[in-house]
Amino acid sequence: EDAGEARALYEQVRILCWVMTGPRTLETKARHVRATWARHCNVALFMSSEADERFPAVGLPVQEGRHQLYWKTIRAFQYVHRHHLGQADWFLKADDDTFLVAANLRWLLAGHSPERPIYFGKRFKPFVKQGYMSGGAGYVLSKEALRRFVAAFASRACTHTSAVEDLALGQCLEKVGVEAGDSRDTWGRETFHPFPPESHLTDKFSQSFWYWSYCYYPIVEGPQCCSDLSVSFHYVSGEQMYALEYLTHRLRPYGYRPRYRP
Protein backbone atom coordinates (compact mmCIF):
# COMPACT_ATOMS: atom_id res chain seq x y z
CA GLU A 1 0.00 0.00 0.00
CA ASP A 2 1.20 3.48 -0.87
CA ALA A 3 -0.28 6.23 1.27
CA GLY A 4 2.05 8.87 -0.13
CA GLU A 5 -0.59 11.16 -1.54
CA ALA A 6 -2.72 10.93 1.60
CA ARG A 7 0.31 11.80 3.73
CA ALA A 8 1.22 14.75 1.51
CA LEU A 9 -2.29 16.12 1.78
CA TYR A 10 -2.18 15.68 5.54
CA GLU A 11 0.78 18.07 5.65
CA GLN A 12 -0.51 20.52 3.04
CA VAL A 13 -4.18 20.76 3.95
CA ARG A 14 -4.27 20.98 7.74
CA ILE A 15 -7.67 20.50 9.30
CA LEU A 16 -8.78 21.32 12.81
CA CYS A 17 -11.93 19.41 13.75
CA TRP A 18 -14.00 20.56 16.69
CA VAL A 19 -16.78 18.29 17.86
CA MET A 20 -19.92 19.71 19.44
CA THR A 21 -20.56 17.58 22.50
CA GLY A 22 -21.58 17.88 26.13
CA PRO A 23 -21.22 16.25 29.53
CA ARG A 24 -24.15 13.93 28.92
CA THR A 25 -22.86 12.57 25.61
CA LEU A 26 -19.11 12.71 26.17
CA GLU A 27 -18.81 9.07 27.16
CA THR A 28 -21.76 7.76 25.16
CA LYS A 29 -21.04 9.41 21.83
CA ALA A 30 -17.94 11.60 21.70
CA ARG A 31 -15.85 8.69 22.94
CA HIS A 32 -16.52 6.74 19.75
CA VAL A 33 -15.66 9.78 17.64
CA ARG A 34 -12.39 10.07 19.51
CA ALA A 35 -11.67 6.37 18.87
CA THR A 36 -12.41 6.62 15.15
CA TRP A 37 -12.41 9.57 12.76
CA ALA A 38 -11.11 12.30 15.08
CA ARG A 39 -7.68 10.64 14.89
CA HIS A 40 -7.41 11.56 11.22
CA CYS A 41 -7.76 15.33 11.79
CA ASN A 42 -4.56 17.33 12.25
CA VAL A 43 -6.09 18.72 15.46
CA ALA A 44 -9.23 17.41 17.17
CA LEU A 45 -11.04 19.26 19.96
CA PHE A 46 -14.14 18.30 21.90
CA MET A 47 -16.31 21.27 22.88
CA SER A 48 -18.52 20.94 25.92
CA SER A 49 -20.03 23.21 28.54
CA GLU A 50 -17.84 21.48 31.10
CA ALA A 51 -14.08 21.05 30.95
CA ASP A 52 -12.86 17.47 31.24
CA GLU A 53 -9.10 17.15 31.56
CA ARG A 54 -9.00 13.41 31.10
CA PHE A 55 -11.10 13.11 27.94
CA PRO A 56 -9.93 15.89 27.12
CA ALA A 57 -12.80 18.31 26.49
CA VAL A 58 -12.84 22.10 26.43
CA GLY A 59 -15.25 23.78 28.81
CA LEU A 60 -17.02 26.68 27.08
CA PRO A 61 -18.90 29.33 29.05
CA VAL A 62 -22.34 28.22 27.81
CA GLN A 63 -25.20 26.06 28.98
CA GLU A 64 -26.31 22.83 27.33
CA GLY A 65 -29.41 22.63 25.18
CA ARG A 66 -30.66 23.40 21.69
CA HIS A 67 -31.35 27.01 22.63
CA GLN A 68 -27.65 27.50 23.31
CA LEU A 69 -26.36 25.86 20.16
CA TYR A 70 -25.42 29.05 18.37
CA TRP A 71 -23.75 30.46 21.49
CA LYS A 72 -21.76 27.27 21.79
CA THR A 73 -20.72 27.55 18.14
CA ILE A 74 -19.68 31.18 18.51
CA ARG A 75 -17.67 30.45 21.65
CA ALA A 76 -16.09 27.38 20.07
CA PHE A 77 -14.91 29.29 17.01
CA GLN A 78 -13.63 32.11 19.21
CA TYR A 79 -11.72 29.60 21.32
CA VAL A 80 -10.22 27.94 18.23
CA HIS A 81 -9.29 31.32 16.77
CA ARG A 82 -7.57 32.40 20.00
CA HIS A 83 -5.70 29.16 20.76
CA HIS A 84 -5.24 27.20 17.55
CA LEU A 85 -5.28 29.52 14.55
CA GLY A 86 -1.70 28.77 13.52
CA GLN A 87 -2.14 25.01 13.71
CA ALA A 88 -4.51 24.58 10.79
CA ASP A 89 -5.69 25.95 7.46
CA TRP A 90 -9.32 24.83 7.66
CA PHE A 91 -11.68 24.65 10.62
CA LEU A 92 -14.43 22.06 10.74
CA LYS A 93 -17.41 21.80 13.05
CA ALA A 94 -19.10 18.44 13.51
CA ASP A 95 -21.56 16.89 15.94
CA ASP A 96 -20.78 13.87 18.10
CA ASP A 97 -23.06 11.85 15.82
CA THR A 98 -21.38 12.99 12.62
CA PHE A 99 -19.02 10.59 10.84
CA LEU A 100 -16.18 12.25 8.94
CA VAL A 101 -13.62 11.11 6.38
CA ALA A 102 -10.83 13.67 6.80
CA ALA A 103 -8.80 12.43 3.81
CA ASN A 104 -11.71 13.21 1.50
CA LEU A 105 -12.20 16.61 3.06
CA ARG A 106 -8.55 17.34 2.28
CA TRP A 107 -9.04 16.26 -1.31
CA LEU A 108 -12.05 18.58 -1.60
CA LEU A 109 -10.21 21.54 -0.08
CA ALA A 110 -6.84 21.02 -1.78
CA GLY A 111 -7.78 23.20 -4.73
CA HIS A 112 -8.85 26.14 -2.58
CA SER A 113 -6.68 28.64 -0.76
CA PRO A 114 -7.33 28.98 2.97
CA GLU A 115 -6.84 32.72 2.53
CA ARG A 116 -10.00 32.82 0.49
CA PRO A 117 -13.18 33.56 2.46
CA ILE A 118 -15.18 30.39 1.75
CA TYR A 119 -16.89 27.58 3.58
CA PHE A 120 -18.19 24.14 2.56
CA GLY A 121 -20.81 21.68 3.77
CA LYS A 122 -24.20 20.28 2.78
CA ARG A 123 -25.75 23.29 1.12
CA PHE A 124 -29.33 24.25 1.94
CA LYS A 125 -31.20 26.93 -0.01
CA PRO A 126 -33.93 28.61 2.06
CA PHE A 127 -33.62 31.83 4.10
CA VAL A 128 -30.13 32.81 2.93
CA LYS A 129 -29.54 34.08 -0.60
CA GLN A 130 -26.38 32.10 -1.22
CA GLY A 131 -27.63 29.24 0.91
CA TYR A 132 -26.17 27.94 4.16
CA MET A 133 -24.64 24.68 5.41
CA SER A 134 -26.40 22.00 7.44
CA GLY A 135 -25.03 21.87 10.98
CA GLY A 136 -25.42 18.14 11.45
CA ALA A 137 -23.60 17.20 8.26
CA GLY A 138 -20.63 19.26 9.37
CA TYR A 139 -19.20 22.38 7.76
CA VAL A 140 -15.66 23.68 7.28
CA LEU A 141 -14.43 27.29 7.24
CA SER A 142 -11.27 28.53 5.58
CA LYS A 143 -8.85 30.40 7.82
CA GLU A 144 -10.00 33.69 6.30
CA ALA A 145 -13.65 32.76 6.86
CA LEU A 146 -12.90 32.03 10.50
CA ARG A 147 -11.07 35.35 10.91
CA ARG A 148 -14.04 37.21 9.44
CA PHE A 149 -16.54 35.36 11.61
CA VAL A 150 -14.64 36.13 14.81
CA ALA A 151 -13.99 39.73 13.75
CA ALA A 152 -17.71 40.17 12.97
CA PHE A 153 -18.61 39.31 16.56
CA ALA A 154 -15.90 41.56 17.93
CA SER A 155 -17.21 44.48 15.86
CA ARG A 156 -20.83 43.45 16.40
CA ALA A 157 -21.35 43.23 12.64
CA CYS A 158 -22.85 39.88 13.61
CA THR A 159 -24.65 39.18 16.86
CA HIS A 160 -26.46 36.22 18.38
CA THR A 161 -29.60 36.35 16.28
CA SER A 162 -31.16 32.95 16.90
CA ALA A 163 -30.53 29.54 18.37
CA VAL A 164 -30.66 27.86 14.97
CA GLU A 165 -26.91 27.50 14.74
CA ASP A 166 -26.41 26.57 11.11
CA LEU A 167 -28.84 29.13 9.73
CA ALA A 168 -27.58 31.97 11.93
CA LEU A 169 -23.98 31.17 11.06
CA GLY A 170 -24.89 31.09 7.38
CA GLN A 171 -26.51 34.51 7.63
CA CYS A 172 -23.49 36.00 9.37
CA LEU A 173 -21.04 34.53 6.90
CA GLU A 174 -23.00 35.86 3.96
CA LYS A 175 -22.99 39.29 5.61
CA VAL A 176 -19.21 39.36 5.93
CA GLY A 177 -18.57 38.18 2.39
CA VAL A 178 -17.74 34.52 3.00
CA GLU A 179 -18.75 32.47 -0.04
CA ALA A 180 -20.90 29.35 0.27
CA GLY A 181 -18.92 26.76 -1.66
CA ASP A 182 -20.06 23.88 -3.86
CA SER A 183 -18.87 20.69 -2.17
CA ARG A 184 -19.99 18.24 -4.86
CA ASP A 185 -17.44 15.94 -6.49
CA THR A 186 -16.33 16.09 -10.13
CA TRP A 187 -19.32 14.00 -11.13
CA GLY A 188 -21.71 16.38 -9.32
CA ARG A 189 -22.38 14.03 -6.41
CA GLU A 190 -22.80 15.25 -2.84
CA THR A 191 -20.06 14.73 -0.29
CA PHE A 192 -21.61 16.07 2.93
CA HIS A 193 -24.68 14.14 4.02
CA PRO A 194 -27.30 15.09 6.63
CA PHE A 195 -28.45 11.49 7.16
CA PRO A 196 -26.74 8.09 7.61
CA PRO A 197 -25.59 6.13 4.51
CA GLU A 198 -28.53 3.75 4.68
CA SER A 199 -31.03 6.62 4.37
CA HIS A 200 -29.38 8.19 1.36
CA LEU A 201 -28.77 4.87 -0.38
CA THR A 202 -32.07 3.13 0.23
CA ASP A 203 -34.80 5.43 1.53
CA LYS A 204 -37.33 7.03 -0.66
CA PHE A 205 -38.00 10.33 1.05
CA SER A 206 -41.66 11.29 0.90
CA GLN A 207 -42.39 14.28 -1.34
CA SER A 208 -43.64 16.31 1.61
CA PHE A 209 -40.47 15.77 3.59
CA TRP A 210 -38.74 19.10 4.33
CA TYR A 211 -35.54 17.84 2.80
CA TRP A 212 -36.84 18.18 -0.74
CA SER A 213 -37.38 21.91 -0.39
CA TYR A 214 -34.16 22.54 1.52
CA CYS A 215 -31.49 21.05 -0.70
CA TYR A 216 -29.64 23.60 -2.81
CA TYR A 217 -28.72 21.04 -5.46
CA PRO A 218 -31.09 18.41 -6.94
CA ILE A 219 -31.61 15.43 -4.66
CA VAL A 220 -30.47 12.06 -5.96
CA GLU A 221 -31.75 8.96 -4.20
CA GLY A 222 -30.08 5.57 -4.47
CA PRO A 223 -26.42 4.79 -5.23
CA GLN A 224 -25.67 8.11 -6.96
CA CYS A 225 -26.75 10.03 -3.84
CA CYS A 226 -23.27 9.95 -2.56
CA SER A 227 -19.75 10.45 -3.83
CA ASP A 228 -17.20 7.65 -3.47
CA LEU A 229 -15.18 10.35 -1.74
CA SER A 230 -17.89 11.39 0.68
CA VAL A 231 -16.85 13.57 3.57
CA SER A 232 -19.58 13.20 6.15
CA PHE A 233 -22.74 11.45 7.33
CA HIS A 234 -25.04 12.45 10.21
CA TYR A 235 -27.17 10.63 12.81
CA VAL A 236 -24.52 7.96 13.07
CA SER A 237 -24.61 5.85 16.25
CA GLY A 238 -21.52 4.87 18.21
CA GLU A 239 -21.59 1.34 16.83
CA GLN A 240 -21.96 2.69 13.30
CA MET A 241 -18.91 4.92 13.78
CA TYR A 242 -16.74 1.84 14.16
CA ALA A 243 -18.52 0.03 11.33
CA LEU A 244 -18.02 2.99 8.98
CA GLU A 245 -14.41 3.38 10.05
CA TYR A 246 -13.84 -0.30 9.24
CA LEU A 247 -15.64 -0.15 5.89
CA THR A 248 -13.91 3.08 4.87
CA HIS A 249 -10.37 2.55 6.07
CA ARG A 250 -9.85 -1.17 6.51
CA LEU A 251 -12.01 -3.48 4.43
CA ARG A 252 -11.40 -3.24 0.70
CA PRO A 253 -11.98 -5.40 -2.38
CA TYR A 254 -8.53 -6.66 -3.36
CA GLY A 255 -7.39 -5.63 -6.83
CA TYR A 256 -10.59 -3.76 -7.60
CA ARG A 257 -10.32 -0.75 -9.89
CA PRO A 258 -13.16 1.66 -8.90
CA ARG A 259 -15.32 3.42 -11.48
CA TYR A 260 -14.60 6.84 -10.02
CA ARG A 261 -10.93 7.72 -10.10
CA PRO A 262 -10.57 11.52 -10.06
Added chain:
Amino acid sequence: MISESSSFVKGVVLGGAFCVVVTLLGHIKVGHGTKAHHHEHHHIQAPNKEDVLNLSEGERMELSKSIRVYCIVLVKPKDLGHWAAVKETWSKHCDKVEFYSSENVKVFESVALNTNDMWAMMRKAYKITYERYKDEFNWFFLAYPTTFAIIENLKYFLLKKDPSQPFYIGHTVKSGDLEYVDGEGGIVLSIESLRRLSRVLEDSDKCPEQGGMIWKLAEDKQLAICLKYTGVFAENAEDSEGKDVFNTKSVGALIKEAMSTHPQQVVDGCCSDMAITFSGLAPNHMHVMMYGVYRLRPYGHTYNDALVFLPPTGSDND
Protein backbone atom coordinates in the same frame (compact mmCIF):
# COMPACT_ATOMS: atom_id res chain seq x y z
CA MET B 1 -34.66 -68.16 38.42
CA ILE B 2 -33.95 -69.39 34.96
CA SER B 3 -37.02 -67.52 33.61
CA GLU B 4 -35.80 -64.27 35.29
CA SER B 5 -32.36 -64.46 33.75
CA SER B 6 -33.76 -65.33 30.32
CA SER B 7 -36.03 -62.29 30.57
CA PHE B 8 -33.01 -60.31 31.48
CA VAL B 9 -31.06 -61.66 28.54
CA LYS B 10 -34.00 -61.01 26.24
CA GLY B 11 -34.10 -57.47 27.57
CA VAL B 12 -30.43 -56.92 26.86
CA VAL B 13 -30.69 -58.36 23.38
CA LEU B 14 -33.79 -56.33 22.60
CA GLY B 15 -32.21 -53.18 23.97
CA GLY B 16 -29.07 -53.80 21.97
CA ALA B 17 -31.04 -54.43 18.81
CA PHE B 18 -33.05 -51.29 19.34
CA CYS B 19 -29.86 -49.33 19.82
CA VAL B 20 -28.42 -50.64 16.58
CA VAL B 21 -31.61 -49.82 14.70
CA VAL B 22 -31.69 -46.30 16.08
CA THR B 23 -28.07 -45.83 15.15
CA LEU B 24 -28.56 -47.07 11.60
CA LEU B 25 -31.62 -44.94 11.14
CA GLY B 26 -29.89 -41.91 12.57
CA HIS B 27 -26.87 -42.51 10.34
CA ILE B 28 -24.41 -41.68 13.00
CA LYS B 29 -21.61 -43.40 11.22
CA VAL B 30 -19.18 -40.57 11.16
CA GLY B 31 -15.65 -41.75 11.51
CA HIS B 32 -16.43 -45.39 10.87
CA GLY B 33 -15.22 -46.88 7.64
CA THR B 34 -13.20 -43.81 6.69
CA LYS B 35 -9.52 -43.45 7.17
CA ALA B 36 -9.87 -40.78 9.80
CA HIS B 37 -7.25 -38.07 9.65
CA HIS B 38 -6.03 -37.06 13.04
CA HIS B 39 -6.32 -33.30 12.54
CA GLU B 40 -8.24 -31.56 15.27
CA HIS B 41 -8.76 -28.41 13.26
CA HIS B 42 -8.06 -27.54 9.67
CA HIS B 43 -6.95 -23.97 9.09
CA ILE B 44 -6.09 -22.46 5.78
CA GLN B 45 -4.39 -19.14 5.18
CA ALA B 46 -4.46 -16.31 2.72
CA PRO B 47 -1.44 -15.72 0.46
CA ASN B 48 1.42 -13.60 1.73
CA LYS B 49 1.95 -10.12 0.40
CA GLU B 50 5.45 -11.03 -0.81
CA ASP B 51 4.09 -13.84 -2.98
CA VAL B 52 2.49 -11.40 -5.27
CA LEU B 53 4.90 -8.61 -6.17
CA ASN B 54 6.75 -8.14 -9.47
CA LEU B 55 4.02 -9.08 -11.90
CA SER B 56 3.33 -7.03 -15.00
CA GLU B 57 -0.11 -5.56 -15.61
CA GLY B 58 -0.74 -8.16 -18.33
CA GLU B 59 0.30 -10.99 -16.01
CA ARG B 60 -2.00 -9.67 -13.32
CA MET B 61 -5.00 -9.57 -15.66
CA GLU B 62 -4.25 -13.10 -16.86
CA LEU B 63 -3.92 -14.34 -13.32
CA SER B 64 -7.13 -12.62 -12.31
CA LYS B 65 -9.05 -14.14 -15.20
CA SER B 66 -7.76 -17.62 -14.42
CA ILE B 67 -9.68 -17.82 -11.16
CA ARG B 68 -13.29 -18.38 -12.18
CA VAL B 69 -15.95 -18.46 -9.51
CA TYR B 70 -19.48 -19.76 -10.07
CA CYS B 71 -21.97 -18.61 -7.43
CA ILE B 72 -24.97 -20.63 -6.26
CA VAL B 73 -27.56 -18.79 -4.18
CA LEU B 74 -30.21 -21.01 -2.61
CA VAL B 75 -33.47 -19.07 -2.35
CA LYS B 76 -37.12 -19.56 -1.48
CA PRO B 77 -40.07 -17.32 -2.39
CA LYS B 78 -40.19 -15.97 1.15
CA ASP B 79 -36.69 -14.52 0.62
CA LEU B 80 -37.80 -12.22 -2.19
CA GLY B 81 -36.44 -9.04 -0.58
CA HIS B 82 -33.05 -10.59 0.13
CA TRP B 83 -33.01 -12.24 -3.27
CA ALA B 84 -33.48 -8.87 -4.96
CA ALA B 85 -30.76 -7.29 -2.88
CA VAL B 86 -28.28 -10.07 -3.69
CA LYS B 87 -29.14 -9.79 -7.36
CA GLU B 88 -28.58 -6.05 -7.32
CA THR B 89 -25.39 -6.10 -5.30
CA TRP B 90 -22.47 -8.47 -4.72
CA SER B 91 -23.55 -11.32 -6.99
CA LYS B 92 -22.75 -9.16 -10.02
CA HIS B 93 -19.11 -9.76 -9.19
CA CYS B 94 -19.28 -13.54 -9.62
CA ASP B 95 -18.07 -14.82 -12.99
CA LYS B 96 -21.53 -16.34 -13.17
CA VAL B 97 -24.31 -16.42 -10.59
CA GLU B 98 -27.45 -18.49 -10.59
CA PHE B 99 -30.30 -18.54 -8.14
CA TYR B 100 -31.53 -22.00 -7.25
CA SER B 101 -35.02 -21.74 -5.84
CA SER B 102 -37.36 -24.17 -4.19
CA GLU B 103 -39.98 -23.34 -6.80
CA ASN B 104 -40.44 -21.18 -9.87
CA VAL B 105 -40.97 -17.51 -9.06
CA LYS B 106 -42.38 -15.18 -11.70
CA VAL B 107 -40.48 -12.09 -10.72
CA PHE B 108 -36.97 -13.49 -10.98
CA GLU B 109 -35.17 -15.95 -13.16
CA SER B 110 -34.01 -19.02 -11.30
CA VAL B 111 -33.33 -22.72 -11.57
CA ALA B 112 -36.41 -24.31 -10.01
CA LEU B 113 -35.53 -27.30 -7.87
CA ASN B 114 -39.10 -28.30 -6.98
CA THR B 115 -38.36 -29.08 -3.38
CA ASN B 116 -38.57 -27.13 -0.17
CA ASP B 117 -36.09 -29.20 1.76
CA MET B 118 -32.74 -27.45 2.16
CA TRP B 119 -30.62 -30.59 1.90
CA ALA B 120 -32.52 -31.74 -1.17
CA MET B 121 -32.09 -28.26 -2.65
CA MET B 122 -28.39 -28.27 -1.95
CA ARG B 123 -27.90 -31.74 -3.46
CA LYS B 124 -29.78 -30.84 -6.62
CA ALA B 125 -28.06 -27.50 -6.99
CA TYR B 126 -24.61 -29.07 -6.73
CA LYS B 127 -25.56 -31.87 -9.11
CA ILE B 128 -26.89 -29.51 -11.74
CA THR B 129 -23.91 -27.23 -11.28
CA TYR B 130 -21.42 -30.02 -11.79
CA GLU B 131 -23.21 -31.35 -14.87
CA ARG B 132 -23.49 -27.97 -16.54
CA TYR B 133 -20.40 -26.12 -15.46
CA LYS B 134 -17.64 -28.59 -14.64
CA ASP B 135 -15.57 -27.41 -17.58
CA GLU B 136 -16.20 -23.70 -17.17
CA PHE B 137 -15.32 -22.84 -13.60
CA ASN B 138 -12.74 -23.97 -11.10
CA TRP B 139 -14.31 -22.71 -7.89
CA PHE B 140 -17.88 -22.95 -6.66
CA PHE B 141 -19.29 -20.63 -4.01
CA LEU B 142 -22.65 -21.40 -2.38
CA ALA B 143 -24.47 -18.78 -0.30
CA TYR B 144 -27.78 -18.09 1.34
CA PRO B 145 -29.59 -14.85 0.50
CA THR B 146 -28.73 -13.23 3.83
CA THR B 147 -25.03 -13.37 3.01
CA PHE B 148 -22.91 -10.60 1.46
CA ALA B 149 -19.75 -11.73 -0.31
CA ILE B 150 -16.73 -9.90 -1.71
CA ILE B 151 -15.76 -12.10 -4.63
CA GLU B 152 -12.51 -10.21 -5.26
CA ASN B 153 -11.31 -11.13 -1.79
CA LEU B 154 -12.40 -14.71 -2.36
CA LYS B 155 -10.30 -14.81 -5.52
CA TYR B 156 -7.32 -13.34 -3.73
CA PHE B 157 -7.71 -15.93 -1.00
CA LEU B 158 -7.76 -18.71 -3.63
CA LEU B 159 -4.82 -17.24 -5.54
CA LYS B 160 -2.27 -19.90 -4.78
CA LYS B 161 -4.62 -22.80 -4.22
CA ASP B 162 -4.80 -25.54 -6.83
CA PRO B 163 -8.45 -26.26 -7.71
CA SER B 164 -7.55 -29.78 -8.77
CA GLN B 165 -7.01 -30.42 -5.08
CA PRO B 166 -10.02 -31.17 -2.85
CA PHE B 167 -10.73 -27.87 -1.09
CA TYR B 168 -13.79 -27.28 1.08
CA ILE B 169 -13.42 -23.90 2.72
CA GLY B 170 -15.42 -21.48 4.85
CA HIS B 171 -16.22 -20.66 8.46
CA THR B 172 -15.94 -24.01 10.18
CA VAL B 173 -17.74 -25.33 13.23
CA LYS B 174 -16.99 -28.44 15.22
CA SER B 175 -19.90 -30.65 16.15
CA GLY B 176 -18.59 -33.65 18.03
CA ASP B 177 -16.33 -35.46 15.60
CA LEU B 178 -17.54 -33.55 12.61
CA GLU B 179 -15.96 -30.33 11.39
CA TYR B 180 -18.22 -28.65 8.84
CA VAL B 181 -18.44 -25.35 6.99
CA ASP B 182 -21.26 -23.20 8.34
CA GLY B 183 -23.58 -22.44 5.40
CA GLU B 184 -24.28 -18.97 6.82
CA GLY B 185 -20.74 -17.90 6.04
CA GLY B 186 -20.73 -19.29 2.52
CA ILE B 187 -19.29 -22.59 1.23
CA VAL B 188 -16.37 -22.80 -1.21
CA LEU B 189 -15.64 -25.98 -3.17
CA SER B 190 -12.86 -26.55 -5.68
CA ILE B 191 -13.76 -28.36 -8.90
CA GLU B 192 -12.14 -31.49 -7.49
CA SER B 193 -14.34 -31.42 -4.41
CA LEU B 194 -17.40 -30.84 -6.54
CA ARG B 195 -16.42 -33.77 -8.72
CA ARG B 196 -16.08 -36.07 -5.72
CA LEU B 197 -19.32 -34.72 -4.26
CA SER B 198 -21.28 -35.39 -7.43
CA ARG B 199 -20.16 -39.01 -7.25
CA VAL B 200 -20.92 -39.58 -3.59
CA LEU B 201 -24.35 -37.99 -3.98
CA GLU B 202 -25.28 -41.13 -5.93
CA ASP B 203 -24.31 -43.31 -3.00
CA SER B 204 -27.45 -43.70 -0.93
CA ASP B 205 -25.60 -45.44 1.90
CA LYS B 206 -23.00 -42.81 2.48
CA CYS B 207 -24.93 -39.79 1.33
CA PRO B 208 -28.68 -40.40 1.45
CA GLU B 209 -31.30 -37.92 0.37
CA GLN B 210 -33.19 -38.34 3.60
CA GLY B 211 -30.85 -37.01 6.24
CA GLY B 212 -32.05 -39.42 8.83
CA MET B 213 -35.38 -40.87 9.89
CA ILE B 214 -35.25 -40.04 13.54
CA TRP B 215 -33.81 -36.58 13.34
CA LYS B 216 -32.70 -34.43 10.46
CA LEU B 217 -29.28 -32.93 10.25
CA ALA B 218 -28.86 -29.44 8.87
CA GLU B 219 -27.85 -29.40 5.22
CA ASP B 220 -24.41 -27.91 5.84
CA LYS B 221 -23.63 -30.80 8.22
CA GLN B 222 -24.97 -33.33 5.69
CA LEU B 223 -22.66 -31.87 3.11
CA ALA B 224 -19.67 -32.26 5.40
CA ILE B 225 -20.52 -35.90 6.12
CA CYS B 226 -20.83 -36.75 2.44
CA LEU B 227 -17.62 -34.95 1.55
CA LYS B 228 -15.76 -36.63 4.37
CA TYR B 229 -16.48 -40.01 2.78
CA THR B 230 -14.64 -38.84 -0.31
CA GLY B 231 -11.64 -37.63 1.65
CA VAL B 232 -12.58 -33.96 1.55
CA PHE B 233 -12.30 -32.09 4.84
CA ALA B 234 -13.49 -28.67 5.94
CA GLU B 235 -10.90 -25.95 6.42
CA ASN B 236 -11.38 -22.68 8.29
CA ALA B 237 -10.18 -19.70 6.28
CA GLU B 238 -8.08 -17.08 8.07
CA ASP B 239 -5.96 -14.07 7.22
CA SER B 240 -2.33 -13.66 8.22
CA GLU B 241 -3.41 -12.45 11.69
CA GLY B 242 -5.58 -15.49 12.28
CA LYS B 243 -8.85 -13.61 11.79
CA ASP B 244 -11.73 -15.40 10.10
CA VAL B 245 -12.41 -14.21 6.57
CA PHE B 246 -15.77 -15.96 6.29
CA ASN B 247 -18.15 -14.49 8.85
CA THR B 248 -21.52 -15.85 9.90
CA LYS B 249 -22.52 -12.49 11.41
CA SER B 250 -22.91 -8.95 10.11
CA VAL B 251 -20.35 -6.17 10.53
CA GLY B 252 -22.73 -4.52 13.00
CA ALA B 253 -23.03 -7.65 15.13
CA LEU B 254 -19.27 -8.19 15.14
CA ILE B 255 -18.64 -4.54 16.04
CA LYS B 256 -21.13 -4.82 18.92
CA GLU B 257 -19.28 -7.86 20.22
CA ALA B 258 -15.95 -6.08 19.89
CA MET B 259 -17.32 -3.05 21.77
CA SER B 260 -18.04 -5.23 24.76
CA THR B 261 -15.07 -7.60 24.67
CA HIS B 262 -12.29 -5.19 23.74
CA PRO B 263 -13.63 -1.61 23.80
CA GLN B 264 -10.16 -0.08 23.36
CA GLN B 265 -9.56 -1.92 20.09
CA VAL B 266 -12.92 -2.16 18.43
CA VAL B 267 -11.98 -1.79 14.78
CA ASP B 268 -8.64 -3.57 15.13
CA GLY B 269 -10.19 -6.51 16.92
CA CYS B 270 -13.34 -6.83 14.90
CA CYS B 271 -12.83 -8.13 11.46
CA SER B 272 -10.32 -8.94 8.75
CA ASP B 273 -9.20 -6.28 6.27
CA MET B 274 -9.71 -8.90 3.60
CA ALA B 275 -12.99 -10.37 4.80
CA ILE B 276 -14.89 -12.39 2.23
CA THR B 277 -18.35 -12.78 3.74
CA PHE B 278 -20.71 -11.33 6.31
CA SER B 279 -24.13 -12.75 7.05
CA GLY B 280 -27.43 -12.05 8.74
CA LEU B 281 -27.90 -8.94 6.62
CA ALA B 282 -31.20 -7.24 5.82
CA PRO B 283 -31.67 -6.21 2.17
CA ASN B 284 -30.97 -2.52 2.90
CA HIS B 285 -27.73 -3.44 4.59
CA MET B 286 -26.54 -5.14 1.42
CA HIS B 287 -26.78 -1.81 -0.38
CA VAL B 288 -24.86 -0.09 2.42
CA MET B 289 -22.20 -2.82 2.28
CA MET B 290 -21.94 -2.38 -1.48
CA TYR B 291 -21.25 1.32 -1.04
CA GLY B 292 -18.98 0.87 1.95
CA VAL B 293 -16.90 -1.91 0.38
CA TYR B 294 -16.65 -0.93 -3.28
CA ARG B 295 -16.98 2.82 -3.20
CA LEU B 296 -16.49 4.76 0.01
CA ARG B 297 -12.77 5.11 0.63
CA PRO B 298 -10.21 7.70 1.82
CA TYR B 299 -8.49 9.59 -0.99
CA GLY B 300 -4.78 9.19 -1.50
CA HIS B 301 -4.05 5.48 -1.06
CA THR B 302 -2.84 3.26 -3.90
CA TYR B 303 -2.13 -0.45 -3.84
CA ASN B 304 0.24 -2.78 -5.60
CA ASP B 305 -2.16 -5.70 -5.92
CA ALA B 306 -1.33 -8.92 -7.77
CA LEU B 307 -4.80 -9.11 -9.25
CA VAL B 308 -6.84 -6.65 -11.25
CA PHE B 309 -10.62 -6.64 -11.22
CA LEU B 310 -12.70 -4.23 -13.25
CA PRO B 311 -16.23 -3.12 -12.36
CA PRO B 312 -18.95 -5.24 -14.02
CA THR B 313 -20.85 -3.83 -16.99
CA GLY B 314 -24.38 -2.59 -16.54
CA SER B 315 -23.96 -1.62 -12.91
CA ASP B 316 -23.64 1.68 -11.08
CA ASN B 317 -23.52 0.84 -7.40
CA ASP B 318 -19.94 -0.40 -7.43
